[in-house]
Amino acid sequence: MDNFELICPAGTPAALRAAVDAGADAVYLGFRDETNARNFPGLNFTRQDVADAVDYAHARRVEVYVAINTYPQAGNLGPWRKAVDDAARLKVDAVILADPGLLDYAAKRHPDLRLHLSVQASAANVEAIRLYREAFGVRRVVLPRVLTVPEIARLNAEIDIETEVFVFGGLCPMAEGRCSLSSYATGLSPNKQGVCSPANHVRYEQRGGALASTLGGFTINVFGEGEQAGYPTLCKGRFVAGEGPAYLFEEPTSLNAMDLLPELKAAGVRALKIEGRQRGKAYIAAVVRAYREALETFAAGRPVPHIDLQAMVEGGTQTTGAYTRAWR
Amino acid sequence: MRDPDAAQTVSVCNSPAGERARRFETGLSRAGLGLVPRLGRRASDALLARLLRLLADCHPRAFEALREMPDARVLIEPVDAPVALLMRVGPEMSLHALPRGADGVGEALGKAGADAVVRGPYDKLLDLLEGRIDGDALFFRRELSISGDTALILALRNTLDGEDEMDLVADAASIAGPLARALPVLRRNAGPVLDRIDAARRLLPPPLRRGIERLEARLGGTAGTPPGGLPGKLPGMGA
Numbered sequence: 154m155d156n157f158e159l160i161c162p163a164g165t166p167a168a169l170r171a172a173v174d175a176g177a178d179a180v181y182l183g184f185r186d187e188t189n190a191r192n193f194p195g196l197n198f199t200r201q202d203v204a205d206a207v208d209y210a211h212a213r214r215v216e217v218y219v220a221i222n223t224y225p226q227a228g229n230l231g232p233w234r235k236a237v238d239d240a241a242r243l244k245v246d247a248v249i250l251a252d253p254g255l256l257d258y259a260a261k262r263h264p265d266l267r268l269h270l271s272v273q274a275s276a277a278n279v280e281a282i283r284l285y286r287e288a289f290g291v292r293r294v295v296l297p298r299v300l301t302v303p304e305i306a307r308l309n310a311e312i313d314i315e316t317e318v319f320v321f322g323g324l325c326p327m328a329e330g331r332c333s334l335s336s337y338a339t340g341l342s343p344n345k346q347g348v349c350s351p352a353n354h355v356r357y358e359q360r361g362g363a364l365a366s367t368l369g370g371f372t373i374n375v376f377g378e379g380e381q382a383g384y385p386t387l388c389k390g391r392f393v394a395g396e397g398p399a400y401l402f403e404e405p406t407s408l409n410a411m412d413l414l415p416e417l418k419a420a421g422v423r424a425l426k427i428e429g430r431q432r433g434k435a436y437i438a439a440v441v442r443a444y445r446e447a448l449e450t451f452a453a454g455r456p457v458p459h460i461d462l463q464a465m466v467e468g469g470t471q472t473t474g475a476y477t478r479a480w481r
Numbered sequence: 482m483r484d485p486d487a488a489q490t491v492s493v494c495n496s497p498a499g500e501r502a503r504r505f506e507t508g509l510s511r512a513g514l515g516l517v518p519r520l521g522r523r524a525s526d527a528l529l530a531r532l533l534r535l536l537a538d539c540h541p542r543a544f545e546a547l548r549e550m551p552d553a554r555v556l557i558e559p560v561d562a563p564v565a566l567l568m569r570v571g572p573e574m575s576l577h578a579l580p581r582g583a584d585g586v587g588e589a590l591g592k593a594g595a596d597a598v599v600r601g602p603y604d605k606l607l608d609l610l611e612g613r614i615d616g617d618a619l620f621f622r623r624e625l626s627i628s629g630d631t632a633l634i635l636a637l638r639n640t641l642d643g644e645d646e647m648d649l650v651a652d653a654a655s656i657a658g659p660l661a662r663a664l665p666v667l668r669r670n671a672g673p674v675l676d677r678i679d680a681a682r683r684l685l686p687p688p689l690r691r692g693i694e695r696l697e698a699r700l701g702g703t704a705g706t707p708p709g710g711l712p713g714k715l716p717g718m719g720a
Binding site for chain 2: 196383384
């Protein structure tokens with residue numbers, strides 16, 4: 154049985170080496186600018202860093218993908234096209250793109266460059282995926298985290314390109330690439346500037362034993378004493394509506410689909426993705442190592458082991474997300 | 482595809498003896514840090530400047546990035562140590578030790594304050610600075626608290642985490658020549674030796690055992706610190 158490919162995040166060169174050494178099949182990363190959706194302070198790779206990363210990974214038969222998955226701004230295509238050109242020049246194994254214009258540019262300018270469709274493109278149906286395949290030669294689609302496993306199986310039965318799904322890490326409950334919540338509060342969004350809840354708009358305050366998180370001056374959550382905290386994103390904010398404060402969109406929680414490996418394999422999924430380019434190398438080493446162990450065990454025909462990753466998760470809770478519920 | 486024979490090298494003191502040795506080493510370094518302000522302002526600043534130069538030599542990529550950051554001051558405050566560290570990033574990088582007084586480190590910090598503050602237990606902060614533990618996970622569990630300029634803290638964290646191996650205890654020990662030579666031996670042997678000491682301690686009469694624990698707390702600078710208690714907001718902290 155062909156094993157899944159394990160696609161792992163890296164926000165720094167040290168994190169890349171941690172991912173490779175812990176068992177990644179491929180590592181995805183971004184340049185140090187607004188062309189990728191994790192444009193956070195102190196994070197990401199210079200061109201030279203990417204060259205070194207490719208050398209390190211390829212020497213160990215691990216692939217490197219570059220995410221160029223924000224949407225170019227009108228009249229300012231330069232940084233995005235240069236990112237594609239540089240990725241091709243640096244001999245990365247694939248680029249992960251979302252914008253149709255950029256996909257068209259990459260397909261025409263670099264016909265040998267493997268194209269993956271980012272989750273930011275939010276392609277969740279057969280027609281959309283076929284269009285990207287036929288128009289740009291996309292070889293793999295990263296599915297948005299809104300589909301159930303049976304829906305993924307039906308999708309795979311009707312398309313002839315590889316699918317990649319998230320199995321661990323932070324959840325984006327909205328249709329990815331179309332969410333403007335961060336933009337409402339700060340003027341900056343993951344789609345254009347590569348930042349959801351940009352750090353320079355985030356503040357934390359101790360209120361007695363409670364911890365308040367604010368975004369753009371708006372209080373979006375207050376964690377009680379001893380309550381586990383989450384990321385300061387509006388989709389996971391706790392708001393007063395009706396009878397009292399409640400999570401209106403989604404609770405702070407992390408995806409963990411390790412128990413679903415048999416179902417995802419039966420559904421025809423080719424690659425499993427771990428979220429977290431913004432996380433430290435200790436997280437990456439621990440999560441990649443755990444998933445590598447689970448995949449090796451599964452490939453050997455043994456039951457998927459239970460590996461404790463509780464210490465790594467947001468809000469202290471884990472979920473199988475949309476994979477096991479009829480949820481959008 | 483991935484080479485199945487690739488070395489699985491990621492492991493962080495995951496044996497019981499290794500963890501004990503790490504705890505001992507952490508306690509020792511915390512006690513050492515507590516002694517720094519007793520040298521006087523000028524001598525302690527000189528010592529910490531030397532440590533910074535040494536770290537910059539060992540980690541040129543990270544320190545170049547820290548120097549390129551806008552001028553800002555980050556207070557790193559272990560809640561269970563007698564001293565906090567004020568790190569200035571930007572072109573005029575520096576490091577200062579601030580002794581904790583009755584009101585925390587507010588008096589030592591002065592009116593200039595800090596642009597951002599990171600607080601947490603000393604061992605967690607050390608693990609974080611050395612990249613042994615994930616900062617987001619600590620934050621989720623409320624073991625780490627941050628205030629002030631979040632972007633500054635994130636930039637500092639990401640820059641330091643981008644280093645492969647940051648061994649602050651070994652780097653600090655290398656300033657004191659003989660200690661640097663002793664450290665590898667200490668690390669190899671501390672776990673089993675501490676296990677034997679603990680076994681012997683369990684045989685002591687309770688009053689004597691409690692006396693030793695009080696002495697250890699004083700040496701480690703934890704005496705009088707409320708368990709898990711974080712000091713209040715610092716005066717003069719920029720936001």
